[in-house]
Amino acid sequence: MKLKVLLPFRIFLEMGKVRRMVAETNQGFIGIWPHRLDFVAELVPGILTYEMEDKSGEVMVAVDEGIMVKAGDEVLVSVRSAVGGADLGHLQEVIRQEFLRADEQEVDTRSVLARLESGFVRRYSEFHRE
Secondary structure, X not given: OEEEEEEOOEEEEEEOOEEXXXXXXXXXXXXXXXXXXXXXXXXXXXXEEEEEOOOOOEEEEEEOOEEEEEEOOEXXXXXXXXXXXXXHXXXXXXXXXXXXXXXXXXXXXXXXXXXXXXXXXXXXXXXXXX
């Protein structure tokens, strides 16, 4: 299989001759083999594991939430961010600190935007009455 991990502004990883993969979806873990049926799955922040055909060992990549598409012999993973090349303990810590913190920042940003919108609507209605 071919594996491609896409980030918003670049290709993070592109590998050919991948033997198997395991990823975490919103429905649990999913194993991907070359002859598995095609599918689309929503990924949650977690560890994507893949093994090359030469059986050189498992490679682990921490991925943020995103989408995985398997079509034929190609697997495309599109995520907001990814980190690779470290041991499992480090990758789990990256997920906990970086990816989940980004979700908290997104909640804070949405809260600020909601306050700005309500202030704008209030001032607009006051202006319109005058």
